[in-house]
Amino acid sequence: MPELPEVETTVRGLAAVLDGAVLTHVEPRRADLRRPIPVDLRQRLQGARVTGLGRRAKYGLIQTDRGDALIFHLGMSGRWIIDPDIIGKHGHLVLKTDADRTLVLDDPRRFGSLDLVRTEAVDAFAPFAAMGPEPLGADFTAERLGAALADRAAPIKALLLDQRVVAGLGNIYVCEALNMAGIAPWRAGGSIRQARLSLLVGAIKDVLAAAIEAGGSTLRDFAQPDGELGYFYKQWRVYGREGAACSCGATIKRRVDSGRSTFYCAKCQR
DNA sequence: CCGACAACCTGACGGC
DNA sequence: TGCCGTCAGGTTGTCG
Numbered sequence: 001m002p003e004l005p006e007v008e009t010t011v012r013g014l015a016a017v018l019d020g021a022v023l024t025h026v027e028p029r030r031a032d033l034r035r036p037i038p039v040d041l042r043q044r045l046q047g048a049r050v051t052g053l054g055r056r057a058k059y060g061l062i063q064t065d066r067g068d069a070l071i072f073h074l075g076m077s078g079r080w081i082i083d084p085d086i087i088g089k090h091g092h093l094v095l096k097t098d099a100d101r102t103l104v105l106d107d108p109r110r111f112g113s114l115d116l117v118r119t120e121a122v123d124a125f126a127p128f129a130a131m132g133p134e135p136l137g138a139d140f141t142a143e144r145l146g147a148a149l150a151d152r153a154a155p156i157k158a159l160l161l162d163q164r165v166v167a168g169l170g171n172i173y174v175c176e177a178l179n180m181a182g183i184a185p186w187r188a189g190g191s192i193r194q195a196r197l198s199l200l201v202g203a204i205k206d207v208l209a210a211a212i213e214a215g216g217s218t219l220r221d222f223a224q225p226d227g228e229l230g231y232f233y234k235q236w237r238v239y240g241r242e243g244a245a246c247s248c249g250a251t252i253k254r255r256v257d258s259g260r261s262t263f264y265c266a267k268c269q270r
Numbered sequence: 271c272c273g274a275c276a277a278c279c280t281g282a283c284g285g286c
Numbered sequence: 287t288g289c290c291g292t293c294a295g296g297t298t299g300t301c302g
Contacts, residue, residue, distance in 0.1 A: 109279045170295055
């Protein structure tokens with residue numbers, strides 16, 4: 001589920017419960033997700049105070065007063081549940097706070113990850129080191145995107161999913177942004193002119209901001225005892241809408257590239 | 271260097 | 287009801 005807006009929404013929801021709290025109980029419930037969970041996780045986090053939360057691309061960061069950052073990735077199926085009635089069989093990390101709140105990282109497919117990094121070494125954390133700009137950041141511009149795409153023959157969709165080009169886009173928002181900008185997903189990245197790239201950059205920022213806003217509207221759900229997150233924002237123009245009508249009247253199509261579905265309107269996107 | 275593809279997992283859903 | 291195939295929002299390593 002989680003792309004950048006879902007991670008941002010999650011981090012905001014976690015902040016409401018965790019920021020400033022002391023972690024009175026830290027309990028990893030298995031040794032690995034996608035890769036091993038740090039063996040000293042409990043030792044380094046239990047008793048620490050959370051000093052802040054953040055996000056980089058699709059990763060969330062929980063900072064502590066001991067100088068550690070717990071970096072989580074939700075993979076395909078991960079989510080944080082607040083104050084659950086029961087901890088399910090896929091609840092892989094349990095945190096409790098001095099305000100008697102419980103947080104559970106639940107991830108059935110276990111494509112997610114947990115890492116513990118010293119705060120000063122976060123930028124050197126391997127997944128971050130080669131990342132491109134944050135799509136919502138001021139330094140993600142048409143000029144910078146154009147430089148990254150210059151002479152690239154690969155399809156624009158594949159390039160936008162490459163975290164080195166821009167960090168945090170996933171399949172849904174790439175499909176949506178390409179539709180908004182009127183660009184066919186299979187166009188060679190280097191063939192797209194600057195004016196069109198400006199539209200694309202604007203579309204990326206707009207769709208992400210709108211999704212975060214929609215997630216924000218369900219933040220109260222995040223904190224409810226049932227713990228269900230406010231994911232599943234489904235105001236998509238093309239994603240998941242194969243066979244439905246585009247706003248132009250044409251039929252939305254689906255194709256598969258490198259094993260992943262692409263949704264598009266052949267009339268609007270060229 | 272580049273791009274296609276498999277692998278990592280479980281769960282949900284549709285067809286029979 | 288149950289079995290089977292298909293699909294899922296991500297990342298990483300391998301191979302050509």
